[in-house]
Amino acid sequence: MYGNAYIDPNEKPLSILDGEDPIKLAEFEARIARGEKIEPKDWMPKEYRKQLIRMIEQHAHSEIIGALPEGTWITRAPGFKRKLALMAKVQDEVGHAQLLYSAAETLGKSREAMINDLITGKSKYSNVFNYPALTWADSCVIAWLIDAGAIINQVANAKGSYGPYGRALDRICTEESFHLKYGHHNVVTLATGTPFQRQMVQEALTRWWPPIMHFFGPSDKISNHTTILMKWKVKMATNDDMRQQFLNMYVPKIWDLGLVLPDANLKKNEETKLWEYTEPDWDEFKRVINGGGPCNAERLAVRRMAEEKGRWVRAALLNKSEKYVTPLA
């Protein structure tokens, strides 16, 4: 699972190409235009490296933090089959974090530095995970629809220009297909079950719809910056395009189950082929991503606790004569 890399709108606009060697830059752009992949030791513009580290790192953090709301229900999953499946899914997500940290590491930021930035709140992760999974049905809605959103995002990004990120995403997408099926099976089971089960899944869906609409991030302003990142194949689709793709694929499937989405304006315009919806509350999004959500403090405190409790084990196993080397690919 994943959310877009969050770029703070108040961040100082960068002079992206400042100080770059024009000949190397032209070669780099030509290589991307030909569909070639960029590998870790290749020359790359500073801004390309910076944006990719930010994006892959945030993606990794999202996987590791995303395991927490879903993990909430492991101890009380309804039956062994669901419990085993949920444990496997949560383990996958943590594994995805490791794959992504590895990909980001090839760009020169150590895993320790990324974890430090996560636990001090310097780095962001997908905003949806700052909300609680209040019931079992919430975990089912997450597994189906958040993972669905993640797949749309990851399939797009897997075609990006940075080799190690694309390879990690290909692998992740294969595993996500089980998550999506698992989530759908759960939601369908509840929606076609007893009146109480139906009510539970409807309430969870109503709770999760605003975070789901936030998931792909605010409309991208068509800025110089976005244009360059798209030319460099760092960003593969606009946030709005991905949101449209998600609505087009999943709203009909939700309506098939007779479930109601809490947006009276949601409909497909048959002329434009685009979905119309009430603009999500972006002030709420900003408030939550900047620390004001119901679970931000808990998520980071749990992560710090986990790092601290594991520290002596990691130290005991460390061979002090070893030196860190940046991974090859």
Added chain:
Amino acid sequence: MINSLDPRIAREKINEDNTIAPLTEMDNWETYEVFHQKKRGEQHEHVGIVHAPNNEMALLFGKEQYGRRGISVNIWVVKTSNVFASDYDDADIFETVPDKQYREAGGYKVMEMINKYKKENKVK
């Protein structure tokens, strides 16, 4: 104190403002490159890295990380620091020149000679 919905977390009695010392370099150990073989008879292929404190744990993590869906029959792990690799900037070392046709199958054409011989000697 965090009153989490997750009973495993609630039991830990964590303070929201718990602070910890930052992780230092090598806290997560060195890296190993992982290679797997999809099935017997095929070549091993690089799949990624793991962080591990020794060979045995690298193999364990490699299996968990890359062999989780039954797609591997064998795994190798090699310390990244032990891999000596060529540089992409030196990609021209792999280039060849047209006058090295003598070591390509396409450098040996005989049909013209055979046809000429058959014509001159009236071979049917």
